Amino acid sequence: AQTVTQSQPEMSVQEAETVTLSCTYDTSESNYYLFWYKQPPSRQMILVIRQEAYKQQNATENRFSVNFQKAAKSFSLKISDSQLGDTAMYFCAGGYNQGGKLIFGQGTELSVKP
Amino acid sequence: DTGVSQDPRHKITKRGQNVTFRCDPISEHNRLYWYRQTLGQGPEFLTYFQNEAQLEKSRLLSDRFSAERPKGSFSTLEIQRTEQGDSAMYLCASSYGTSMADTQYFGPGTRLTVL
Numbered sequence: 001a002q003t004v005t006q007s008q009p010e011m012s013v014q015e016a017e018t019v020t021l022s023c024t025y026d027t028s029e030s031n032y033y034l035f036w037y038k039q040p041p042s043r044q045m046i047l048v049i050r051q052e053a054y055k056q057q058n059a060t061e062n063r064f065s066v067n068f069q070k071a072a073k074s075f076s077l078k079i080s081d082s083q084l085g086d087t088a089m090y091f092c093a094g095g096y097n098q099g100g101k102l103i104f105g106q107g108t109e110l111s112v113k114p
Numbered sequence: 115d116t117g118v119s120q121d122p123r124h125k126i127t128k129r130g131q132n133v134t135f136r137c138d139p140i141s142e143h144n145r146l147y148w149y150r151q152t153l154g155q156g157p158e159f160l161t162y163f164q165n166e167a168q169l170e171k172s173r174l175l176s177d178r179f180s181a182e183r184p185k186g187s188f189s190t191l192e193i194q195r196t197e198q199g200d201s202a203m204y205l206c207a208s209s210y211g212t213s214m215a216d217t218q219y220f221g222p223g224t225r226l227t228v229l
Contacts, residue, residue: 004156033214044117045157045205045220052215091156095214100145100170102218104156 002027004094006105013082014113020067021077021108023092030054031097036066036077039107040088048090051075082112116140118221120206126227127196134192135224139208146189147207147218148181150174157205163189164212196228 003026013019025034032053039045051059051068058066063083067076075094079086092105119138127133139146145164149157160179161171165186175181178196183189193200203225207218 006156037220044222047217047219050215050217093156097214099214100147100162100164101159101172102147102149102157103159107154107156 002029002032002094002096002103004092004103004105006092006108008108009106010109010111012111012113013079015082015084017082018078018080019082019110021079021090021092021110023075023077023105025073025075025092025094027073027094027096029096033095033097034066034068034075035093035095035102036064036075037091037093037104038086038088039091040085045091049077079110084112084114086110087112118206118208118219120204120221120224122224123222124225124227126229128229129196129198131196132192132194133196133226134190135204135206135226136188136190137206137208137221138188139206140210140219143208143210143219144186145209145211145216145218146183147209148189148191149205149207151203151205151223152201160191193226196226198228201226201228 034051036048063080089107093102147162148160151157163183178194203223205223206221209216
Protein backbone atom coordinates (compact mmCIF):
# COMPACT_ATOMS: atom_id res chain seq x y z
CA ALA A 1 0.00 0.00 0.00
CA GLN A 2 1.12 3.53 -0.63
CA THR A 3 0.67 6.40 1.80
CA VAL A 4 1.50 10.09 1.69
CA THR A 5 1.73 12.11 4.89
CA GLN A 6 1.86 15.86 5.46
CA SER A 7 2.39 16.71 9.10
CA GLN A 8 2.02 20.50 8.89
CA PRO A 9 -1.68 21.46 8.71
CA GLU A 10 -0.90 25.20 8.52
CA MET A 11 2.09 27.38 7.84
CA SER A 12 2.65 31.06 7.31
CA VAL A 13 5.46 33.07 5.75
CA GLN A 14 6.22 36.70 5.13
CA GLU A 15 6.16 37.94 1.59
CA ALA A 16 9.56 37.57 -0.14
CA GLU A 17 10.80 34.99 2.36
CA THR A 18 11.40 31.27 1.88
CA VAL A 19 9.23 28.48 3.25
CA THR A 20 9.54 24.69 3.18
CA LEU A 21 6.59 22.32 3.26
CA SER A 22 7.20 18.74 4.39
CA CYS A 23 5.93 15.46 2.98
CA THR A 24 6.80 11.83 3.56
CA TYR A 25 5.67 8.86 1.52
CA ASP A 26 5.74 5.14 1.89
CA THR A 27 5.95 2.71 -0.99
CA SER A 28 8.14 -0.20 -1.89
CA GLU A 29 8.00 0.59 -5.60
CA SER A 30 10.89 2.29 -7.35
CA ASN A 31 8.95 3.38 -10.43
CA TYR A 32 7.11 6.09 -8.55
CA TYR A 33 6.27 9.72 -9.16
CA LEU A 34 5.81 12.45 -6.58
CA PHE A 35 3.96 15.72 -7.02
CA TRP A 36 3.09 18.94 -5.30
CA TYR A 37 -0.29 20.41 -6.19
CA LYS A 38 -1.61 23.85 -5.25
CA GLN A 39 -5.30 24.54 -4.55
CA PRO A 40 -5.99 28.29 -4.17
CA PRO A 41 -9.12 29.30 -2.25
CA SER A 42 -12.21 28.42 -4.29
CA ARG A 43 -10.11 27.60 -7.33
CA GLN A 44 -9.08 24.40 -8.98
CA MET A 45 -6.03 22.33 -8.25
CA ILE A 46 -2.95 22.91 -10.37
CA LEU A 47 0.34 21.06 -10.60
CA VAL A 48 3.30 22.89 -9.07
CA ILE A 49 6.14 20.44 -9.55
CA ARG A 50 6.82 16.77 -10.30
CA GLN A 51 9.67 14.43 -9.33
CA GLU A 52 10.47 11.00 -10.74
CA ALA A 53 11.56 8.84 -7.81
CA TYR A 54 14.25 7.11 -9.87
CA LYS A 55 16.00 10.42 -10.57
CA GLN A 56 18.54 11.71 -8.08
CA GLN A 57 18.39 15.30 -9.22
CA ASN A 58 15.89 17.49 -7.42
CA ALA A 59 13.23 19.06 -9.62
CA THR A 60 13.03 22.85 -9.92
CA GLU A 61 10.38 25.11 -11.43
CA ASN A 62 11.20 28.80 -11.11
CA ARG A 63 10.69 29.71 -7.42
CA PHE A 64 9.63 26.16 -6.52
CA SER A 65 12.08 23.37 -5.81
CA VAL A 66 11.99 20.03 -4.08
CA ASN A 67 14.33 18.31 -1.66
CA PHE A 68 13.93 14.63 -2.46
CA GLN A 69 15.54 12.29 0.06
CA LYS A 70 14.92 8.80 -1.28
CA ALA A 71 16.30 6.86 1.68
CA ALA A 72 14.24 8.87 4.12
CA LYS A 73 11.21 8.82 1.77
CA SER A 74 10.95 12.55 2.17
CA PHE A 75 9.75 15.01 -0.48
CA SER A 76 9.67 18.60 0.71
CA LEU A 77 8.72 21.69 -1.30
CA LYS A 78 10.69 24.91 -1.00
CA ILE A 79 9.08 28.15 -2.13
CA SER A 80 11.52 31.00 -2.54
CA ASP A 81 10.63 34.70 -2.67
CA SER A 82 7.08 33.94 -1.49
CA GLN A 83 4.32 35.96 -3.12
CA LEU A 84 0.81 36.76 -1.94
CA GLY A 85 -0.51 34.61 -4.79
CA ASP A 86 1.19 31.58 -3.25
CA THR A 87 -1.47 31.55 -0.54
CA ALA A 88 -3.23 28.20 -1.01
CA MET A 89 -3.59 24.63 0.17
CA TYR A 90 -0.64 22.56 -0.95
CA PHE A 91 -1.01 18.84 -1.42
CA CYS A 92 1.75 16.31 -1.78
CA ALA A 93 0.79 13.31 -3.92
CA GLY A 94 2.31 10.15 -5.30
CA GLY A 95 1.53 7.48 -7.86
CA TYR A 96 2.97 4.46 -9.63
CA ASN A 97 4.16 5.00 -13.17
CA GLN A 98 2.00 2.22 -14.57
CA GLY A 99 -1.06 3.18 -12.58
CA GLY A 100 -3.40 6.11 -12.83
CA LYS A 101 -4.41 7.11 -9.37
CA LEU A 102 -2.80 9.75 -7.25
CA ILE A 103 -2.60 9.30 -3.49
CA PHE A 104 -2.77 12.65 -1.75
CA GLY A 105 -1.58 13.83 1.64
CA GLN A 106 -3.81 15.75 4.02
CA GLY A 107 -2.61 19.13 2.79
CA THR A 108 -0.80 22.14 4.25
CA GLU A 109 -2.55 25.50 4.28
CA LEU A 110 0.02 28.16 3.46
CA SER A 111 -0.62 31.83 4.16
CA VAL A 112 1.71 34.45 2.73
CA LYS A 113 1.52 37.64 4.75
CA PRO A 114 2.36 41.10 3.40
CA ASP B 115 -7.29 24.98 -24.71
CA THR B 116 -10.47 24.77 -22.69
CA GLY B 117 -9.84 23.22 -19.31
CA VAL B 118 -11.70 20.40 -17.60
CA SER B 119 -15.30 21.38 -16.97
CA GLN B 120 -17.76 19.92 -14.50
CA ASP B 121 -21.51 20.29 -14.24
CA PRO B 122 -23.22 21.19 -12.00
CA ARG B 123 -20.88 23.18 -9.80
CA HIS B 124 -23.17 22.79 -6.81
CA LYS B 125 -25.83 20.24 -6.00
CA ILE B 126 -28.07 20.09 -2.95
CA THR B 127 -30.17 16.99 -2.56
CA LYS B 128 -32.14 15.14 0.05
CA ARG B 129 -30.99 11.87 1.52
CA GLY B 130 -32.12 8.95 -0.58
CA GLN B 131 -32.20 10.82 -3.89
CA ASN B 132 -30.05 9.95 -6.88
CA VAL B 133 -27.62 12.47 -8.35
CA THR B 134 -25.53 12.52 -11.51
CA PHE B 135 -22.49 14.64 -12.24
CA ARG B 136 -20.85 15.28 -15.58
CA CYS B 137 -17.22 15.86 -16.45
CA ASP B 138 -15.90 17.07 -19.80
CA PRO B 139 -12.15 16.51 -20.09
CA ILE B 140 -9.69 18.52 -22.10
CA SER B 141 -10.11 17.65 -25.75
CA GLU B 142 -8.15 14.54 -26.83
CA HIS B 143 -7.24 13.58 -23.27
CA ASN B 144 -7.55 9.81 -23.15
CA ARG B 145 -7.53 9.42 -19.37
CA LEU B 146 -10.20 10.69 -17.02
CA TYR B 147 -10.16 10.46 -13.22
CA TRP B 148 -12.68 10.97 -10.44
CA TYR B 149 -11.68 11.98 -6.91
CA ARG B 150 -13.64 12.93 -3.82
CA GLN B 151 -12.50 15.64 -1.42
CA THR B 152 -14.05 16.27 1.97
CA LEU B 153 -13.50 19.51 3.84
CA GLY B 154 -9.95 19.94 5.06
CA GLN B 155 -8.71 16.72 3.46
CA GLY B 156 -6.79 15.77 0.38
CA PRO B 157 -8.60 14.26 -2.59
CA GLU B 158 -9.29 10.52 -2.49
CA PHE B 159 -9.18 8.49 -5.67
CA LEU B 160 -12.46 6.96 -6.82
CA THR B 161 -11.93 5.62 -10.33
CA TYR B 162 -10.29 6.27 -13.67
CA PHE B 163 -10.84 5.56 -17.34
CA GLN B 164 -8.54 5.13 -20.26
CA ASN B 165 -10.69 5.99 -23.24
CA GLU B 166 -13.97 4.18 -22.49
CA ALA B 167 -12.44 1.43 -20.34
CA GLN B 168 -12.70 1.75 -16.58
CA LEU B 169 -9.26 0.58 -15.45
CA GLU B 170 -9.45 0.91 -11.68
CA LYS B 171 -12.05 1.46 -9.00
CA SER B 172 -11.39 2.31 -5.38
CA ARG B 173 -12.95 0.35 -2.57
CA LEU B 174 -14.47 3.71 -1.65
CA LEU B 175 -16.69 3.33 -4.70
CA SER B 176 -19.55 1.37 -3.17
CA ASP B 177 -22.35 -0.25 -5.12
CA ARG B 178 -24.26 3.01 -4.93
CA PHE B 179 -21.64 4.73 -7.08
CA SER B 180 -21.30 4.15 -10.80
CA ALA B 181 -19.17 5.92 -13.36
CA GLU B 182 -19.28 5.74 -17.12
CA ARG B 183 -17.39 7.13 -20.07
CA PRO B 184 -19.39 5.69 -22.95
CA LYS B 185 -17.59 7.15 -25.93
CA GLY B 186 -14.27 7.93 -24.38
CA SER B 187 -15.08 11.63 -24.11
CA PHE B 188 -17.22 12.98 -21.26
CA SER B 189 -17.91 10.98 -18.12
CA THR B 190 -20.75 10.76 -15.65
CA LEU B 191 -20.66 9.81 -11.99
CA GLU B 192 -23.94 8.70 -10.47
CA ILE B 193 -24.65 8.27 -6.79
CA GLN B 194 -27.80 6.35 -5.94
CA ARG B 195 -29.67 6.62 -2.65
CA THR B 196 -27.45 9.43 -1.40
CA GLU B 197 -26.38 9.51 2.23
CA GLN B 198 -25.18 12.43 4.33
CA GLY B 199 -21.68 10.94 4.24
CA ASP B 200 -21.63 11.49 0.48
CA SER B 201 -21.43 15.25 1.02
CA ALA B 202 -18.12 16.28 -0.52
CA MET B 203 -16.47 17.96 -3.47
CA TYR B 204 -16.26 15.60 -6.44
CA LEU B 205 -13.27 16.39 -8.61
CA CYS B 206 -12.63 15.29 -12.16
CA ALA B 207 -9.22 15.33 -13.83
CA SER B 208 -7.93 14.38 -17.24
CA SER B 209 -4.55 13.61 -18.80
CA TYR B 210 -3.06 12.76 -22.17
CA GLY B 211 -0.92 9.65 -22.21
CA THR B 212 -0.62 6.41 -20.31
CA SER B 213 1.82 7.05 -17.52
CA MET B 214 2.06 8.91 -14.25
CA ALA B 215 4.44 11.32 -15.96
CA ASP B 216 1.47 12.82 -17.75
CA THR B 217 0.02 15.76 -15.87
CA GLN B 218 -3.47 15.40 -14.45
CA TYR B 219 -5.46 18.58 -15.03
CA PHE B 220 -8.25 19.13 -12.55
CA GLY B 221 -11.66 20.64 -13.02
CA PRO B 222 -13.36 23.04 -10.60
CA GLY B 223 -15.34 20.27 -8.92
CA THR B 224 -18.97 19.62 -8.08
CA ARG B 225 -19.88 20.33 -4.48
CA LEU B 226 -22.55 17.93 -3.23
CA THR B 227 -24.57 18.63 -0.10
CA VAL B 228 -26.88 15.89 1.12
CA LEU B 229 -29.51 17.09 3.58
